[in-house]
Amino acid sequence: MAYDYIVVGGGVYGAGTAWELASRGEDVLLLEAEEIASGASGGLGKRGVRANGRDLRELPLMNLAYDLWPTLSDRIGAETGYERTGHLRLFERETGGLQGGFASAQARANVQNEFGVETEVLTGDAVRELEPELSDDVVGALYCPNDGVADQTATTRGLAAAAAELGATIREHTPVRGVERDGDRVTALVTDEERFEVEKAVLLLSNAHVPKLVESELGITLPVWETFPQVSATEPMDEAPVNHLIGHDHRRLALKVLSDNRVMISGGWRGEWDDDTNQAITIDERVQGNAAEARAVFPVLEDVQLETADASRRETATVDHIPIIDTLPGATNMIIGTGWTGHGFAISLAVNQLLATWAIEGERPRRLAPFSTDRFSKTGLPGL
Ligand SMILES: Cc1cc2nc3c(=O)[nH]c(=O)nc-3n(C[C@H](O)[C@H](O)[C@H](O)COP(=O)(O)OP(=O)(O)OC[C@H]3O[C@@H](n4cnc5c(N)ncnc54)[C@H](O)[C@@H]3O)c2cc1C
Structure with missing residues (x-):
């Protein structure tokens, strides 16, 4: 053939x-x-559809993707679960760390805007207006209103x-x-x-x-090498404690809201390949480590249980x-x-x-x- x-x-x-x-x-x-x-x-x-904080070489692609995501569902005649939630990249430090702290935010915003990625620098109080459950330790955020999530x-x-x-x-x-x-x-x-x-x-x-x-x-x-990104999800809640797609300047943390107001927690933690079961498994210490990062930023998650965790999906880096x-x-x-x-x-x-x-x-x-x-x-x- x-x-x-x-x-x-x-x-x-x-x-x-x-x-x-x-x-x-x-x-x-x-x-x-x-x-x-x-x-x-x-x-x-879900997956984040995010330009905020992305490598600059990928921003021209993200700029094009911004145009394509909202209409995809109509063009393929199927649900995509795409939603423009906006992305907040949170800062708890004024300076320091690998990313530069809040002191770097305006420079980053300027470059992202130059690439057509609408970006605003928000003060801590302004972020808490958007995310009332956020810790008082957050000093500001980079906000991209056109970022979102999809299924x-x-x-x-x-x-x-x-x-x-x-x-x-x-x-x-x-x-x-x-x-x-x-x-x-x-x-x-x-x-x-x-x-x-x-x-x-x-x-x-x-x-x-x-x-x-x-x-x-x-x-x-x-x-390149293989990785097994770790994700976990909380139990359902009456109300979603998080409104946006969330990322963080120095913590390994990403948050998304799923159905039934469950919160998905991820952000750079990895599972490991297990020869005995011939699949990638989560490591409890790391699942708890990721949850601790989430609770440090959204204290309301302190009493919320994790329902599930997974690291079975193979990715390359x-x-x-x-x-x-x-x-x-x-x-x-x-x-x-x-x-x-x-x-x-x-x-x-x-x-x-x-x-x-x-x-x-x-x-x-x-x-x-x-x-x-x-x-x-x-x-x-x-x-x-
Ligand atoms: C847990 C997790 C969270 C993530 N979060 C985000 C996020 O928030 N935002 C974001 O932008 N990205 C995210 N990513 C990354 C993103 O999901 C991946 O980069 C993307 O899905 C890769 O797509 P792909 O089609 O290249 O690979 P895959 O989806 O892995 O598809 C490759 C396919 O090739 C098939 N295959 C393998 N071997 C063969 C063969 N010999 N012959 C034929 N077919 C073969 C496999 O079965 C598989 O179906 C995340 C990834 C993971 C795992």
């Missing part, structure tokens, strides 16, 4: 790029090892269903095992029982699988915390995307649109230039 485009991976990147290609009338096959949204694009809770599972499944509706072929339970090449082009993808020829381009968007395939097939080691989006020597018609470093969901709609354009037109869109592997050495990847 032959297709013009083959997308590998049924997360928000694979499903979204397949939908973008199908929307433009292209012939596309998506191969997913397990089920749609079974990786980082699924699981407990990652619903969005990803909706994108895949919309792609199928437009004629894309979606194959679940079909892991890609290898590639066939002719010179520096990929000509076919190989699965356990089949072989799929590709006429134009492959989009390798299978997250943690990308570095493995690149290493085994191209002999290139990408500077890069040494400079921004993704790798590129083609590699030996496979010039295969665009890879990996290393989203725990914040890939928000920008995905923008990246997917640009990936489809790149695949069709054969030229890297300018907004994707910062994510090239060139950045890891002056002459390209180490060892090349």
Whole structure:
């Protein structure tokens, strides 16, 4: 069987790029090892759709994503759970720490506004008007009113269903095992029982699988590693104690409100792979550590119990915390995307649109230039 485009991976990147290609009338096959949204694009809770505090190189993508998120539900005919809650990045210190404290807030706001990310510096009292349950220790915040949240599972499944509706072929339970090449082009993808020829381009968007395939097939080691981000959720409450998407300047903390006024707690804590059960598990000390950060900032959470915690979703991280989006020597018609470093969901709609354009037109869109592997050495990847 032959297709013009083959997308590998049924997360928000694979499903979204397949939908973008199908929307433009292209012939596309998506191969997913397990089920749609079974990786980082699924699981407990919601995902933040946030520009506030993001690496500056990702802000042009976030700016485009701001335009795409509000209309996605209508365009794919499915719920996405997208909601503009606004994001507050809280400060408890005037100076110091890796991020610079509240003293850095105005400079950061100026740059974000320059990139079209509406940002305001709020005093402690002004933040407490928006978040009355907030601790008195908070001295201020960076506020982005256009940031929000979305349901990652619903969005990803909706994108895949919309792609199928437009004629894309979606194959679940079909892991890609290898590639066939002719010179520096990929000509076919190989699965356990089949072989799929590709006429134009492959989009390798299978997250943690990308570095493995690149290493085994191209002999290139990408500077990425696997992580298992930890999330937990409180029991339901009568009233939500938090109104916005919350981040923090120096604490490893992110908060979101879920259904039934449960609060989702995350922000950079990790689970660990467990060889005995062959899955990633949460570590109780870390779950409690994350909850303690939440309670320090929202004391009202002190008497609220955690209902569940999870670290089963595998993500990839890069040494400079921004993704790798590129083609590699030996496979010039295969665009890879990996290393989203725990914040890939928000920008995905923008990246997917640009990936489809790149695949069709054969030229890297300018907004994707910062994510090239060139950045890891002056002459390209180490060892090349
Ligand atoms: C707990 C958690 C919280 C997060 N919070 C946020 C947030 O608040 N905001 C934000 O912007 N981002 C967040 N992220 C990051 C974001 O969710 C991810 O960056 C994004 O979902 C990655 O999408 P993906 O499509 O690349 O990967 P995935 O969703 O992992 O999809 C990859 C797919 O490839 C499939 N696959 C694997 N091997 C093969 C193979 N051999 N053949 C075919 N298919 C294969 C997998 O089964 C999987 O379905 C979070 C991530 C996690 C885990």
